[in-house]
Amino acid sequence: MVSIPCSGKIEAHHLLKTLAGGAQGVLILACAEKACQYLEGSSRSRKRVDYAREWLHKVGISAERLDFVRIPPMDRAALENLLREFIPKIQSLEVIPAIAKA
Amino acid sequence: MKTESQLEKVLRAGRFAVTAECGPPKGSNVEILKEKGKHLLGLIDAVNVTDNQTAIVRMSSVAACSILKGMGHEPILQMVTRDRNRIALQSDIFGAYALGIRNVLCLTGDHQTFGNQKEATGVFDLDSIQLLKTVKDMRDEEKIIGGESIQGPPRMFIGAAANPFADPVDWRVVRLAKKINAGADFIQTQCIFNMDRFEKFMNQAREMGLTEKAFILAGITPFKSVGMARYMAEKVAGMDIPEELVKRMAGTPKEKQAEEGIKIAVEFIQRFREIKGVAGIHLMAIEWEHKVPEILEKAGLVPAARN
Amino acid sequence: MIVATLKEIDEIRKMIDRYDSVLVVGCDSCVAECAAGGSRETMLLASALKLSYMKDHQNPTITEAVLDRQCVDDFIDQIANQVPDHEAILSLGCGAGVQALARVYRDKPVIPALNTLFIGETQSRGVWQENCLGCGNCKLGFFGAVCPVARCSKKLMNGPCGGSKGGRCEVHPEISCGWDLIIRRLDALGELDRLTEYVPPVDWSTSHSGGPRKVIREDQQP
Structure with missing residues (x-):
């Protein structure tokens, strides 16, 4: 779990680098659009995740590896439910082979 | 008389001139060109030969002019600045004149992205107004661009196009004046469908004294069908087609639409003849050259009636 | 500024597949402003290339570097010690940057990752307009x-x-x-x-x- 001040801080290069670094999937949790403390952060992050997914599509990797969900902060139950769905979904995909050299 | 152009002779004599358009074939087939030319022979004062119109590759305008001239036509060489730089343009003016072509219409041309060679480079070394001035200087000053003198000036009757309907509307007459001042002896307008706006344009032109300086030929295109009217209204750049005209076509049964299109054209021609400063018409019957005789007859513009 | 866009990854791969090690070099000047070749895009492209090769079970070395300006020798020198370890350079600079790198690192193939478009301005966020x-x-x-x-x-x-x-x-x-x-x-x-x-x-x-x-x-x- 990587916490950041706002989902709007996330950009496509962070997400691709995370996957290229060995992660098999990334679940991005954002606040509800209207609940954004920074007004536009949550709506921007959605576009950026979509952009990162376009890149995955170009590379030939399932875009499902990036998921974007808006949930209320600190809602543990909701988070657990999400993970219960997300993890098996990622596990069902063919593993991205690791890269030997950095 | 500035030139040996037959068109100039007609216009200076004060006769109502008729020009028509003839698009060269998409290929080297001379017969197709001659067939189109045959329908127009003896009926019109000059024939405009388009220069790769809408950026679609066709037989060269100079070659087609020469062939039509051989049939007895008085050709108007259309020249666009889209495809040739000033070297080629001036060279082709020399060549065209040497082949007996006495009229030239200076245009910028439709952008290459409209045609069938979308990947082509657009030359646009000169614009239409600079080409007008260039041909005028070749004829009157006997000089090419840069001031070098020439052997045998091309004594061309020089034309330009005008679109009374493009934006910014207030600027259209200013640009017409620029063209006339740069060297246009005659003007052929874009197809006119909005008569009120055209009358305003002509009023402005008269007030500025432009109708005294150049002969203005009003452009007319007959609709073949309501589909064509709609297409032109929606898709063709620089058109102003009032909704009532499209409705009139749409309200006509399909088999009568061509006839109705001709009827509209005839009505427009008759109105043009009433407008002071309109020296003639330019009939652009697109791929419908064989209907020109019928249109002229219905409009009372057979050659004998124009004298 | 010079405005450019990133090439498609397939086209880039066709040019670099023959190398076992590639130094991906961004430029933090004009092409960073137009979000085509700055440090963000360098990371994005390098990561995308890695993923693309990983998927194909290939294993080239892909290293990221970013220069403040790719068209001036004083800046180009900043990657002098990394260049010898790589077979080729993939440049996210404009056409001038690519050619400057090739002039300085004369024994290395330099491959463009961008299509250089025009001299323009950032008219609004995410909108670049050609005007010169x-x-x-x-x-x-x-x-x-x-x-x-x-x-x-x-x-x-x-x-x-x-x-x-x-x-x-x-x-x-x-x-x-x-x-x-x-x-x-x-x-x-x-x-x-x-x-x-x-x-x-x-x-x-x-x-x-x-x-x-x-x-x-x-x-x-x-």
Whole structure:
């Protein structure tokens, strides 16, 4: 779990680098659009995740590896439910082979 | 008389001139060109030969002019600045004149992205107004661009196009004046469908004294069908087609639409003849050259009636 | 600034597949401003390439580096110690950056990752507008600071053409008619009189038509 001040801080290069670094999937949790403390952060992050997914599509990797969900902060139950769905979904995909050299 | 152009002779004599358009074939087939030319022979004062119109590759305008001239036509060489730089343009003016072509219409041309060679480079070394001035200087000053003198000036009757309907509307007459001042002896307008706006344009032109300086030929295109009217209204750049005209076509049964299109054209021609400063018409019957005789007859513009 | 866009990854791969190690070099000047080749995009492209190779069970070395400016030797030198460890350089610089790297690192293949487009401005966030063709003979002073060469699809000096409608160019509705902009601006400035005079043919010899150009300033040389 990587916490950041706002989902709007996330950009496509962070997400691709995370996957290229060995992660098999990334679940991005954002606040509800209207609940954004920074007004536009949550709506921007959605576009950026979509952009990162376009890149995955170009590379030939399932875009499902990036998921974007808006949930209320600190809602543990909701988070657990999400993970219960997300993890098996990622596990069902063919593993991205690791890269030997950095 | 500035030139040996037959068109100039007609216009200076004060006769109502008729020009028509003839698009060269998409290929080297001379017969197709001659067939189109045959329908127009003896009926019109000059024939405009388009220069790769809408950026679609066709037989060269100079070659087609020469062939039509051989049939007895008085050709108007259309020249666009889209495809040739000033070297080629001036060279082709020399060549065209040497082949007996006495009229030239200076245009910028439709952008290459409209045609069938979308990947082509657009030359646009000169614009239409600079080409007008260039041909005028070749004829009157006997000089090419840069001031070098020439052997045998091309004594061309020089034309330009005008679109009374493009934006910014207030600027259209200013640009017409620029063209006339740069060297246009005659003007052929874009197809006119909005008569009120055209009358305003002509009023402005008269007030500025432009109708005294150049002969203005009003452009007319007959609709073949309501589909064509709609297409032109929606898709063709620089058109102003009032909704009532499209409705009139749409309200006509399909088999009568061509006839109705001709009827509209005839009505427009008759109105043009009433407008002071309109020296003639330019009939652009697109791929419908064989209907020109019928249109002229219905409009009372057979050659004998124009004298 | 110079505006560029990233090439498609398939095209880049066709050019670099033959190398076992590639140094991906961004440029943090113009192409960073237009979000094509700065540090973000360098990380994005390098990561995407890694993923693309991983998926194909291939294992080239892909290293990221970013220069403050790819078209000046003083900055290009910053990667001097990384270059020898790589078979090729993939440049996210503009065409000038790519060629400057190739001049400095003369024994290394340098591959472009961008398509360099134009000299333009950031008109609003995420929107870049072409507005200079580098003709070498600036006449903006006569045209209300709107360039007829760069902003008119037909480079008209005595425009507008007959295809201008509602301020839009006939070529594409997304293109503003440059001549509409010129006329509006000069009208607002009370200088429309500038447009009634005939503008003679442009001297293109100062543009690329005169051959590749070079500026030499002795006072600036060592």
